[in-house]
Amino acid sequence: MSLAQLEAVARLFAVLSEPSRLVLLQLLHAGPRTVTELMAAARMKQANASKHLSVLHAHRLVRRTRNGTCVKYEIADPTVVSLCNLVCSKMQRDAKRAAALFSPKI
Amino acid sequence: MSLAQLEAVARLFAVLSEPSRLVLLQLLHAGPRTVTELMAAARMKQANASKHLSVLHAHRLVRRTRNGTCVKYEIADPTVVSLCNLVCSKMQRDAKRAAALFSPKI
DNA sequence: TCAGTATATAACCATACAGTAATGTGTCAA
């Protein structure tokens, strides 16, 4: 892969490297939500939630639909779910291995 | 998922959000390499390569083996390969869609 | 022990970005 391609990959990972955005994605995984719903559930200030949602939208991870004065967001790319699942299963493996170190079966 | 778990996931994505580290991982994907080999191939300074490798090692993505004065690194967790493959295929889809916008079949 | 090589770490600076407050934009109802 070229450096430019690796930089694009890195940018996508950077989008997912922020806990606040993962919280938003997790909430959206349960279904479409408005900004107000999301900021309430994630306990963020409005500007902060809006900014993070804009980042997710700029990278086409979420889709937005205006409905009156509300804007409803939803997950646009199932890739993010796959990515998070992969990382979660890795972390579970690591955690199990770490736990085994504390209580060996010797 | 709890906030603490999401933070751990975010930290792992942050490790992968640096082009230099992706370059190193890509080189290691071809097989084990020493620090000197990696810094030459990636055109990094020694301290920089060593620092990035330490980050990868701290997150158990690579394994290191001392052999005399040399240290050989190799990919320790195949998860990183899967993650990168997922992201790459997403980017290819996005690129194709973007290309279609410039030359519609209408 | 000493010199030389390979790697790791420390200290520093510059940049990027998350969170915040204030303000702007768009939509609806009256």
Added chain:
DNA sequence: TTGACACATTACTGTATGGTTATATACTGA
């Protein structure tokens, strides 16, 4: 048109981190 609401954007500050230089550590051979 005006007021109210939902959301987006701007400007700012503090913090985290990548790249660099200099130094420390680990190993080998003489």
